[in-house]
Amino acid sequence: MNATYRVAVPPRFKLGLSGCGGGLESVSTSQLLDLAEKAEALGYDALWINEEHFQGSVVEVEGRRCHSPIVLASAILSRTKTLRVGFSVLLLALHHPVRLAEEIATLDVLSNGRVDFGISRGGNGRYLEVYGVEPESVAQRFQHTLEFVLRAWGDDKVSFGGNAYSIEPKPIQKPHPPVFIGTYTDETAGWTAQQGHGLICHGITSMENQRRLMKAFVEAGGDPATAPFGRFVYVAESDELARKELWPTVEKLTERLRGFRLFDRSGVLQERDLEPETFYNEMVIAGGPATCAEKILDLNRELGVCYLNALSAFFGFLPLPLLEKSLELLAREVRPLVEKRLMAGVERSS
Template sequence: MTNSVYASTMDPGIGRQVPGTGEAARCFKLGLSGCGGGLESISTSQILDLVEKVEALGFTGIWLNEEHFQGSIVEVEGRRCHSPLILASAILARTRRLRVGFSVLLAALHNPIRLAEEIATLDVLSDGRVDVGISRGNNPRYLNAYGVDPEGTADHFKDMLTFLPRAWAAGKIPFGDTAHSIEPKPIQSPHPPIYVGTNTNETAAWATKNGHKIICHGIISMPNQRWLMRAYVDAGGDPAKVPFGRFVYVSESDASARKELWPTIEKLTTRLKGFGLFKREGVIDEAGLEPENFYRDMVIAGSPETCAEKFMTLHDELGVTYLNALSAFFGFLPLPLLERSLDLMGNVLRPNLEKTLAVA
């Protein structure tokens, strides 16, 4: 299936159509992602103040990760993770334009009926500003603590993605000998957009064929991101609709960016190695967690001009137009550096890329 944003020319290197310049491909969007929506260098109460600034800076959306058992007095540095649904409610109440999404909710840990009710409630209260990112949620630590059998998570995930649109549609759903209407119904029609988070090509293709988009998390290595995007596009997906995650840090110059960010890179990669992240298939290998490799391959960093060039390289190769920045570096980036980077992202990088894509 040929997507409308593709030109008729072929890329001989990979044997597929390369991104064209359709209307969707010219609309740049900038989001933030993390346990605290990319703002988790500070406590939740302060996040709500900073969210208002983020909205004023012109960011498209904030995406909240679902994690558990992280962020306490035993962890002096690093991310602080809270209930994403409750945090989303607070953020939506403090904003008027900013969209709030999930990157991602873990299907294995949620009851489908309750999740349908809660997402629809957020959508109603926010006048339709909710995006639903969801994944299988196969972290063995979480499954064990929640008492979930890992053997059933794949079926539960696909069943949930089938159930949610039905729950949000008009009418009742049969439950045994009776039927119920799941309430409330969301504002967005036919329902809030669904983005599937995955590390496998098979699930990326399955999601697309079932009418969903994918969301690419910034912790996934670029080779794996390319495979996922190609599987998504080959199945008929539009790359311009994919929130594409990367670690992002903007400074006044390339030299200052590296100097300011390097201590954070060393702390983050040490923590990620300790988590055994490289043992998770389809994410990143051990070599990718070496600080130099990580900075080069996983991070968009530098002056606004350099960061714009790096994003346009992604756009030209993959057709992405939505940069979803892991701006807090899992909470290791000091708050003053985070705030300055956000200012440069919103005031310089964003308008520059909007203009660039508008005339492409």
């Protein structure tokens, strides 16, 4: 009698959505919350919300509208039951440590432990200027704020001068909500693993830089299967239709991104990455279900990726009907293909 024996079980494939509206920012009204409920019904594991400022305007017809991330997280968590909500990322230099500890713990309590604490230093010069933060203080503020928040979530009181206070509430998740660090440097990626935190890989980063950061994280002891790995994703019924439907969005988005001059920031992009053809081929997972599944599996084979974080709304430039279709196909057709192949690979190796 033939039998299949499994010597190992692969990490469960996870599927998240990322953007300043949790990957749903093709709309900016309460419809976004309706979409969050649909994402939960489709089986998505998490929505990840970016902290951005000065993004979008009532005079602009297209593009993203960015909301306060903690307020938006609260609204999404209140409308869902199982969906996790993370931050991709909160910029620690812009937050008061006590208030941040209280608000994230409050979200965790009210959601029964469905919060992921994604953070980074936050070195955007415009943001620092408006918030009155000296650029040279950012690294120290990041370290101090993270250490304080983790201490505040513990059982002991925190000393302030001659007094000590218990920062309340305490989070449901123990010892605290999972911490994910966003970075563009090898040093911080390695430090993240050494501290036992997760790495969150930004989808706006080129694949060359993604590989470099994942390598540094893994070499320092990090588990690549736990890292939400960001990529722009669009799924249509066929490869040809995906390109036809997505191409106008790619042209608009790359023009906008060139205006941001992200290629001037080391470790993010090169100017060539924002040429529409290069962007489509190297920055985007696009095509029919089988093609998209194979591209995800390629990431798994090369880098150990088991958590795809889809930048599904393309910074809000993807029209809502296309976003809804892509989300449906990604969840109902692409995900089962990926999961089946991952399990089959384990069975073959047994």
